[in-house]
Amino acid sequence: MSEKEIKDRGLQEFLGEAEELLERFNTGLFKLSEDLPQGKADPETLNNLFRSAHTLKGISGMYGFDELSTLSHRLEDLLDNLRLGKTPFTKEVLQLLHRGAELLSSLVVETKGVSKETKQGVEEFVKELERTLKEAGPEPEREKALGIDEAILKVLTEYEEHRLRENIKEGRNLFLLSVDLPFDTFDKELTALTERIKELGELIATLPSSSPAEKDRISFDLLFGSHLKEGEVKKRIGKGELKGIGRKPQKPSPPPQVKGPAGEEKSLKSISSTVRVDIHKLDSIMNTVGELALCKTMLSRLTERVKYELGLTDIAMELKRINRDLEKRINYLQTSLLEARMIPLTQLFDRLQRMVRKLSIDEGKEIVMGLEGADTELDKLIVEELADPLMHIIRNCFDHGIEDPEEREQKGKPREGHIYLRAYSRGNHVVIEVEDDGRGIDEEKVRKSLIEKGLEDESEVMKLNKKELLDYIFMPGFSTRKEAGEVSGRGVGMDVVKNNISRLSGTIDVETWKDKGTRFTLTLPITLAIIKALLVTSGGREYAIPVNSILEILSTSHEKIQKIEKREVIDLRGRTLPLLRLEEYFGLPCERESSGVLNIVVVGIAEHRLGIVVDRFIGEQEVVIKPLGKVLSGVKGFSGAAELGDRTVLILDAGGIILDTMKGVHSSSQVAGNV
Amino acid sequence: MDYKVLIVEDSPITRALIISTLEEIDGFQFFESPTGVEALKLLPHHSFNLIITDINMPDINGLELVSFIKSNPAYAHIPLIIVSTEGTQKDIEKGLSLGADAYIVKPFEPRELQEVVRRYLPCQKRK
Incomplete structure (x- = not known):
């Protein structure tokens, strides 16, 4: 097997282990953050972090991931200094570690090709780390003459030596426990013993030894520190030969609670400035x-x-x-x-990127996901609700959109497929795009499927333009694939995705280009909760229309209404504006107030426009959106209810209504009851 | 008969890499141990021809293992190679003073590991 083959075979294993190490690293960092208020890091947490960085450095070096190796090396150095007490444990150091962890994640994600930005970020960060490392204090004095057997001192690693010194500094008593165990069961007994020691204090070293005379037994010298007195330790361990180590402990450093009020205040101020709130x-x-x-x-x-x-x-x-x-x-x-x-969307995006990487490995497709604008911020609730729909869309791209590497090569495309996940703000909205460079949605297949499934008449289907046709992929029961794919298409269709997005007062659009790819565009409000709404009446009922979806308000005359293909429209500055009567949309009996004026609220989302005909404008008001109860949650056209003090008004889901009417697909049998 | 090689290393990936590197040389049988304790358990059951160990490991560290092996007449003759990351120079020196035969710094070049191993198990041919 050649070196390259070894590496290829191991790459998957590498990613697996690297991800696990990163996860462990992040968990460790989280624990470390909790230690910050005390100003003292838990030695075991630090050591675990050090070990994760150490192993990551080792394996990334072996696979030739230079940036990853350098970065984990420097982080390892920093953690080494921390655990050896050369660098003090401060908020700044913790921040450095957090940034380091983020960069490590990016590098692991980009193992196939490190982007310029990441590369630059790593270089700058490494320089910063090196500066911090240079500032490290001198190595603490090596404690000699501890009264500990030279044989034991010889096998202590640098770190263990440090722990020994720390134990002495903290005024713990040092003990050496010698046990002689039967070889057959020594592993279990040793584990039990070390557990017991850890309850009493800190285990520093475990030195095995054996005498050639007794082949079926093995001895261990366990070195540990504890605040307990020798008698107590002896009683609690009840095994082996315990020896208190001769040297009198140094004067213990004053315990934290003795600190004066000034000191306390100072330590409080250094607490991380964030609070986690439900x-x-x-x-x-x-x-x-x-x-x-x-x-x-x-x-x-x-x-x-x-x-x-x-x-x-x-x-x-x-x-x-x-x-x-x-x-x-x-x-x-x-x-x-x-x-x-x-x-920010960072966490969600990272999770999706990991999903794609895992899928590529599992499914043998070569697909890379690029992220843009992950720092775009959205309401936490929206971000959470976005996870499933985005995952589903991406799985669709993965499964249906991107061709196999061979097919791509035949088409003259690079073997490697791409999915781009982009986010950016647009006014009061955040736009998220999922784009692939795959085969695109086959219009003919969609037409055929619509006819075959009897969802629409053939003559109707042939009349549909590309955009109208594509809207059908969001219809319940629609799928162009004969068999469900492994990844997507397990009965959950794009209609569910659409519903999820509508629930968030958002919209979803799709564009596609044959053999070039497909782009899904999600437009979402930045936040839910409170909105400004225009209160209107129509057919004797009151509705609230979110102001952020209103483009303008018109008062004109009824004569301006024209009919195009049975639809009411008016001409708005040279553009045809379709009109909507809410009673018709919701299938309610009409109790129109007769007034000579035609009042229209023009709503829009993305490039779509719709004029909602209303009887009266009541006024603009800030309303708190409350979710609809179970009974109404299935009714299309409403995004929630607003409490107005003396009454409750339903809030129109402008985005949903617009897209619904664009398509002309809505059930007029739905009943919207008065609340 | 195949040479028996014991690899003591807590990282499964590093173990796998060591093995695939040495598989290029014929005639090895590999034994893997993620901890020092497990290595101690394996020792009396096989007569190993070579031991490769890491230093930084949970429970019994590599140095303690080296000390145990090299001070025990039953195992002292077995060639022992430390594979550890640079920066733990002091630990490596300690390992050598405890009787380790050689050390290799991670990340290692496959050829480097092969050469060191061949030095201690000289009669192996290349595939």
Whole structure:
């Protein structure tokens, strides 16, 4: 077997082990963060971290991943200094380790080709690490003449020597336990013994020895430190020959609780500046803020009454000023709360990237996923709800979109397929794109499938343009694949994905190019919870339309309505604007208020526009979105309900309605009850 | 008869790499041990011709293992190679002073490991 073959065979194993090491590293870092307030790192955690970095360095070096090897080497050095007490354990050092961990992840993800940015990031970081390493204090004095057998000192690794010194520094008593165990069972007995010792203190070294005379027995000298006295230790271990090590312990360093108030204050300040809060707590604060906003609205109405009904202009002025002040503060409170809920997409994106890598290995497809804009922030709840739909879309790209390496070569494409996951902000929305460079969606297959499945008449299907046709892939029961793939297509279709996205008040679009690829575009609101809504009435019912989906409000006359293919439209500055009557959409009896004016709310999402015909505008208001109950959650067209103090109003899911009407597919039999 | 090689190393990937590197030389039978304790258990049951050990390992470390093997007349003759990462120079020196026969610094070149092994088990041919 050639060197290359060895490496190829091992690459998968390498990735497996590297990921496991990273996971262990991250877990260790998390534990370490918890130690920071005490200003003292748990030696075992540090040692585990050191070992992870050490092993990662070893294996990445062997596979020739130079950046990974260098980076883990420097991190290992830093951790080595930390565990040997050469570098103090501070917030800055912890941050360095966290950054290091992130870079390690990126490098492992990019084992097939390190991007320029990552490379540069690593180089800069390594330089920074080296600076910190240079600042390390001198190696602590080597403790000689401990009264410990030279044979034991000789087998202590540098780290174990350090632990020995630390134990002495902390005023622990040192013990040497010699046990003689039967060879057949020594492993179990030794484990039990070390466990017991760990309960009493810290095990520093385990030295095996055997005398040639007794072949069926093996002896161990266990060196450990403990705060307990010799008698107590003897009682608790109850085995072997215990020897307290001659040297009197040094004066113990004062325990932390003796520290003066000034010292305490200082240590409190060094605590990490973040707090972990349950998202539901934030939700409940958000609700309160929403209700506060309602109070403000009522106050402002009262102010109007004071002014016009009572004629108390001065008091009204004063009230108005206070109200404005209140409004400013509530706004600030809202914004800060919303910001507190925002998290970057990084973690989700990383998880998806790992999924793709694992799939590529398992399925033998050569697919690489590129990430862009992972630092884009979204409400935590939305990010969580996005995981499943995104995973499903990516699996679709993986399974249906990207061809086998051989097929790709025949088409003159690189063997390696690509999936790009991009995120960017656009106004009040975040756009997430999933794009592959695969075969694209076959329009003819979609048409054929629609007819075969009897979802649509042949004549209708032939009339559909590309865009209309593609919308059908989000319909329940649609799939162009005859058999379900291993990865996707296990009965869960794109319709579920679409529903999930709609639930988040988002939309999904698809574009495709034959043999070039497919792009799914998800448009999502940055946050849920509180929105500004326009309250309107239509057919005697009140609705709330989210302001962030409203483009403009028109008042025109009924004569302007034209009919194109049975659809009501008006001409809006040269563009045809389709109209929608909510009663028709929801299939409700019409109780239209007759007024000569045609009131239209123009809503839009992405490049789609729709005019919703309403009877009356009530006003703009901030509302707290509450989820719909079980009964209504299946009804299309609503994204939630808003509590208005004296009544509850349903909030229109503008995005969902727009796309629904674009397609002309909606069931008019749905009933939207008044709440 | 095949030479018996014991590899004591807690990283499975490093073990696999050592094995695939040495598989290029004919006539080896490999024994793997992820911990020092397991190595101690294996020792009396096989007469090993070569032991390769890491230093940094949980429970019994490589140095302790070297000390045990080299101070025990039943095993002292077995050639022992330390495979450890650079930067643990002091540990390697300690290992040599305890009687280890050679050391290799990770990451190692396959040829380097093969050469050191051949030095101690000289009659092997290349495939």
